[in-house]
Amino acid sequence: MNLDAFDEAQLPTKQIDPNLMQVHRVMGLQVRNNVLFVAVSDPTNLHALDSVQFLMGMSLSPVVVEDDKLGQWIAKLVERSDTSMQSFDLADDEFGVLEPDGLNDKSEALGQEIDDAPVVKFLNKMLLDAINMGASDLHFEPYEKFYRVRYRVDGILREINQPPLAIKEKLASRIKVISNMDISEKRVPQDGRMKLVLSKTRHIDFRVSTLPMLHGEKIVLRILDPASASLGIDALGYEPEQKAALLRAIQRPYGLVLVTGPTGSGKTVSLYSCLNILNNPGVNIATAEDPCEIPLAGINQVNVNDKQGLTFAAALKSFLRQDPDIIMIGEIRDLETADMAIKAASTGHMVLSTLHTNDAPSTLTRLLNMGVAPFNIAAAVSLITAQRLARRLCPSCKVPMDVPKQALLGLGFSEHDLDGSWQLYVPKAGGCPHCNDGYKGRVGIYQVMPISDAISRLIMNNGTVHDIADQAKLEGVKDLRLAGLEKVKQGLTSIAEIESCTNEQ
16 A cells, blocks of 8 residues: 555554554554554564554554655654653653753664653653762652652662653653563563663663553663773772682682672672683683673673573583683572582683672572582682672761770770771761762672681581681681771771671671
């Protein structure tokens, strides 16, 4: 059929969302007896037709048209739809924002339709504001009566904006389009990725996750800044003896090095800082992640895809046929992956991985609980690092504070620590223009535990977590609380922050 025969004003544009038209290249022509006639250039694309039919709730009758004309009409309808969004009842201070300088030149970074639409401008502003504030995550959350945007800054969620509730569907569609997700699927969680180009030399990746909720889809964007991987191990906050132990472990020809801690504790940055040290033309490095968060030249990175059968264990099996020297596994989640990692570490490969445990000693019992044989753990694991991120005191406004000696002893300091050579600081109430409530940035707190012969024997003899922790303490390994108190002595963070992110040991 010739599309030129149709009058644009008569098209049933309200039936199909223009973004949906763009994704599936399907355009509504006419509604007759609850049948929607749609223009398509590829009538064999049944997935697109099924998706549109499900969302429309009516039968479809496809009509074949020329592909170039279909593309022109869809572009025209999308432009008209974006212009009509100006009729939203939006407050000027929420949506009356200018397009960020230089962003139009990089339109491929946020999709091909960057223009003056309010939703597009609002999303651009939220992304750039999050980057400028040093946020790690953005949360777009729909509720029955309102819609809110929160940023996680220095580990704490802060409410930033409450845009109109009417925007939630269009904002979700916009984020899905530029993240290569299925815009028509709203019933199951989806994962995607998008990129924001800030300059010729710097770009920011976002890992995008959607979750169907009671009143719409919650969308969380994790900011993945490749620059964080090039900070270097000195910038992470390891004490000199901890850094030396870690470097000795990763520069061995074989063994298993585990980095543990909760979600968002900086495990990936620690691993990539190690990979940066090891990355040279003389070694073959392969990584399996879910997903790859930090692109790094010279490293063979694989995205795990459970739906397609590419699990961590399957990727690891393939790596072993690719002549690797160093292998990094994003996370050990099950016995099969743990077994493969142990075998690889025992047969001449350096293996790095992460595990979700509370501290270094409990990591060993976690492996035992997974079903890994004690002698395999003792033979393969060479070092375990547990870590947390504590908020760093703002250097511009932190306030010195005197605390009675008995109170400091009760917090975990020893008599030797209280020699008067250091000053305790607390955040200034309300902070200053340079920080958030007296804190700016974060500092790592680490427990670095090499696996000594004595600890290996405890593992072989089925020693408990307390047995292993006691032996590590005898060998001079500081637990997370003591490592945190060391940061307090250095004036980097506060007692309250250490108490909130570490347990009393």
